[in-house]
Amino acid sequence: MTSFDFPPVALPEPARRLREEVRDFLAAERRRGTIMGRADSWFTGWDAGFSRRLAERGWIGMTLPKRYGGHERGALERYVVIEELLAAGAPVGAHWISDRQAGPSILRNGTERQKTRFLPEMAAGRCFFSIGMSEEHAGSDLASVRTRGERVPGGWRLTGTKKWTGGAHVNDYAIVLARTDEAAGDRHAGLSQFIVDLRAPGVRIEPIKLLSGEHTFNYFHLDGVELGEDALLGAEGDGWRQVTGELAWERSGPERFLSTLPLLVAAVRKLAGTTVTGEQQARIGRLVARLHALRQLSLGVAMALQAGQSPDVRAAVVKDLGTRFEGELVNEVRAILPAVPDPAATPGSYPELLAFALMHSPAYTLRGGTNEILRGIIARGGENRS
Incomplete structure (x- = not known):
């Protein structure tokens, strides 16, 4: 397998069933008022109580060994959970870093004392890392x-x-x-x-x-x-080897292209009550097609990580394409459905969600490594391949 291979991935039946469980859980959380459906929920949505309720379902530390409080589930099952959480705009920021990279890094590099001290607390939604x-x-x-x-x-x-x-x-x-x-x-x-x-x-x-x-x-x-x-x-x-290993986890997940999906969902719902033009349909269709392609690339990296590979170049590709898409989605949705962004508008309304996504836009292509740095990694990967 080369640095640019993204094999197709099909979700197994347990992952499909799990998706329905997560959607039921999220519906209940919406009724509680804990989900606002805002963009960038993995970055700014810090809610320790929500994280603990996820942990009670076994949805934090999913791939960790059971002896450290984990659940030994596959990468695709974990992917389904975080994909649904991001799409809903759920407040997952409290446990995000612990679950995404701190826990796996401690599992891979830590002493037995560090593993037994930190991993069970992370999996229980009681220990949060930066x-x-x-x-x-x-x-x-x-x-x-x-x-x-x-x-x-x-x-x-x-x-x-x-x-x-x-x-x-x-x-x-x-x-x-x-x-x-x-x-x-x-x-x-x-x-x-x-x-x-x-x-x-x-x-x-x-x-x-x-x-x-x-x-x-x-x-x-x-x-x-x-x-x-x-x-x-x-x-x-x-430290350098350890950090570069963490960056593959940090750069390739669905948060690198789903951060602004709640805005697209809000726009489509608003359009559903109007007469939609052919141009609007075509532009929405192009956004959805790009989302589908990015998802397949990200799933390919998830499978490579599960197989013990170090897909640094492929992760850089996902982040470069995905974070650019996040910002472009905001501008495209704004053009499809013009509105005045208003952070003081009704929480969850289209003008409020648009304002929130716009104010977060400068960070999309910066955090986790700028696109210029990523393209250098990708270029070196191409040189090695040739």
Whole structure:
């Protein structure tokens, strides 16, 4: 299999049955008033109670081993669950990072003590993680990180500042990438990862507000934070390999093309009560066709990850195509069904959903690696193939 192979994937019958269970659950949650159907729900919809109710259904930590609180279900079953949650605009932000990458990374790289301490709590919807990768001058270029990790008696001391750390003000822990060997000749060497308690002495959180005024991002200051030996995740100096493994999970999931789907659903429902022109039908049809293609690509990466592969290039393809689509969908829907975006409109109404999606648009092609960086990964993959 090459870097650009996306084999067709058919959902097994258990996954199809599971989809109906998830839809029933979401219908009940709508009646509770917990689902607003907004875009970007995986990013800004933080609701610990909702996450715990998902966990009670066994829908967090689905692929983790049972001995660590997981459910040993397949990647496609997990995919169906998160696909339905995203399509509904459900508030899944609290557990998202834990379930998507922190848990799998600890399972792959952690000590037995770390696995038994963190994974069952994650699967129960009681332990939430943030990502401590990006910095002021090291966003997509993570090898430029300046946060330092130095050995001290009994453990480590971390010093530096992370930026764009989503959820650091409400989550429990962050996995932090730091440079632990200044003498390493290769800038990709000498990096290590650490599990940091976000309430530890020396941790300081400074908010970064979105255009909408929402507090999701943060500066995450580590002012000489003292850590024990057991805070090191994986092998010292192996941080780059670990981080690039996480990025395949981070870049390829359906959240990379479904973030704005609730807006499309709202527009179609609004159009259903009007006389629809042929042009409107054609433009909606093109959006749905692109969604279908992106979904097939993303499913292919999910299967590759389940098979133990490292589909970095394929994940970059999904994110590049998917996040561009998210922004284009907002503009296209606005052209199909013109309206004045109004964040103060009735919650869940088309003008309110449109305003919300527009204000979040600048982040779609940035978070998880800019499209320029992704295209470099894709180009190198093409060179290796030839």
